[in-house]
Amino acid sequence: MSSLSSSDGNDDRAPAHAVSLIAIDGIPEGGFAEIEAEVDGVAESIVLYREGAQVRAWLNVCPHAGRRLDWAPGQFLKSRDGALVCAAHGASFETGDGVCIAGPCRGERLRAVAVTVRGDAVLLGEA
């Protein structure tokens, strides 16, 4: 779990009131990280996935039975073909759009969280 900090407003590139979630280097290339942040006023666990300079994020909640996707905080399973695999019952999710492609909730999707990469930081919200 990483800490949550507000922007100090010194970064001209950051949107006003942007919340910095994590440094992009804190997410392994082609891998996942977990952070906690407020989304719509509710404290949530969020899974972040990085591909180069692109980061996608979803709530760390499986649509099958509402369990966390990680087997331990921040420890996610990835299949050989690159899908995010829920540790509870094995549902597999595309890392592009968060759709379940195999397992007990096939066709459902993870709830996306809007994030923006600005410099070295991953910020909560749209650009």
Ligand code: FES
């Ligand atoms: S809770 Fe994720 S597959 Fe069942």
